[in-house]
Amino acid sequence: MARRVIIVGGGVAGIQTALTLSQRGIPTLLLERESELGGKLTGWHKLFPSFTPAHEVLDELRQRLNGSGVEVRTQCEVCHVERSGVTLASGERLAADAVVVTTGFTLFDARVKEEYGYGIYDNVYTTADIERMLNEGRVAMRDGSAPRRIAFLHCVGSRDEKVCQHHCSKVCCITGVKQAMELKEMFPEADVFNFYMDIRMFGPGYEEMYRDAQQRLNIHFVRGRISEASPTLDGRVQIKAEDTLTGRPLKMSVDMLILIIGMRSNASNAVFAADAGLQCQPSGFLAPRDLFLHNTESNVGGIFYAGAVTAPKNIGESLSEAVVAADRVTEYLKRA
Ligand code: SF4
Numbered sequence: 001m002a003r004r005v006i007i008v009g010g011g012v013a014g015i016q017t018a019l020t021l022s023q024r025g026i027p028t029l030l031l032e033r034e035s036e037l038g039g040k041l042t043g044w045h046k047l048f049p050s051f052t053p054a055h056e057v058l059d060e061l062r063q064r065l066n067g068s069g070v071e072v073r074t075q076c077e078v079c080h081v082e083r084s085g086v087t088l089a090s091g092e093r094l095a096a097d098a099v100v101v102t103t104g105f106t107l108f109d110a111r112v113k114e115e116y117g118y119g120i121y122d123n124v125y126t127t128a129d130i131e132r133m134l135n136e137g138r139v140a141m142r143d144g145s146a147p148r149r150i151a152f153l154h155c156v157g158s159r160d161e162k163v164c165q166h167h168c169s170k171v172c173c174i175t176g177v178k179q180a181m182e183l184k185e186m187f188p189e190a191d192v193f194n195f196y197m198d199i200r201m202f203g204p205g206y207e208e209m210y211r212d213a214q215q216r217l218n219i220h221f222v223r224g225r226i227s228e229a230s231p232t233l234d235g236r237v238q239i240k241a242e243d244t245l246t247g248r249p250l251k252m253s254v255d256m257l258i259l260i261i262g263m264r265s266n267a268s269n270a271v272f273a274a275d276a277g278l279q280c281q282p283s284g285f286l287a288p289r290d291l292f293l294h295n296t297e298s299n300v301g302g303i304f305y306a307g308a309v310t311a312p313k314n315i316g317e318s319l320s321e322a323v324v325a326a327d328r329v330t331e332y333l334k335r336a
Pocket of ligand 1: 170171199262
């Protein structure tokens with residue numbers, strides 16, 4: 001049965017799928033577009049709800065890869081996917097007996113929501129910027145001073161008809177809570193606000209973390225959506241919102257406005273779908289064969305999925321799904 005499987009995408013789902021297949025004696029080639037493995041996790045600081053450093057998870061996965069027998073090629077962009085292999089941007093064709101697509105997601109580009117001033121005004125950031133700043137060990141306003149009032153805005157680029165992103169990105173509520181707690185602990189004197197439409201705490205420990213943020217750290221949660229942001233003369237950001245619980249409009253100046261950006265589907269999904277006859281969901285994420293017994297299989301025999309390429313998922317879910325995908329590939333190769 002020792003046939004070759006190609007994994008497209010070297011994030012956590014791709015690494016785990018490759019490791020599991022390799023443990024079963026199946027030759028596996030892992031292809032990654034960037035120069036290092038790890039996907040979005042490489043830019044993340046700590047993981048919710050345990051505040052585990054992201055690098056610990058990545059380091060262990062990379063260690064397991066050493067000596068695993070998995071062949072890894074980085075800086076390899078895959079342009080076309082078929083059941084019989086893939087074609088790289090260089091034109092090189094790589095044959096396989098099965099392909100697993102683990103290309104994940106794209107972070108929403110906050111510049112699209114011009115009304116929030118990201119990339120235009122000082123002191124407007126995204127959650128991805130905050131993770132980078134936390135990794136660098138320095139979170140501060142543009143002029144270097146410590147923020148005294150911070151506002152997070154949920155659902156930026158998710159659940160938003162105006163930008164054609166109707167889905168909920170699922171993990172960004174808890175990301176907003178996690179970062180609010182990290183910043184409050186870093187700046188105990190600061191007032192921290194989270195503006196939300198709904199709070200979605202679906203995972204184990206998430207609700208407890210949300211309560212802890214309110215009760216222990218006194219982080220404020222305001223149900224309402226910020227309609228616009230504008231710069232003030234002293235370099236701060238003025239936000240306008242409506243508190244939808246009291247029905248009152250609200251105007252506030254903050255030192256940092258942090259946009260909680262969602263997960264959107266990759267542009268490459270449509271290309272892969274057109275090449276191989278794969279189905280996409282209305283959100284643009286690739287559609288599994290079904291959501292229950294075949295959720296790591298595509299509608300095309302020999303092409304499989306794992307991780308956030310089919311929907312927003314957290315790290316734990318992506319890792320678990322990768323093991324299931326490897327199981328399904330193994331069964332498929334036995335039958336083929
Ligand atoms: S998880 Fe929360 S912030 Fe993210 S899209 Fe869903 S409701 Fe909005």
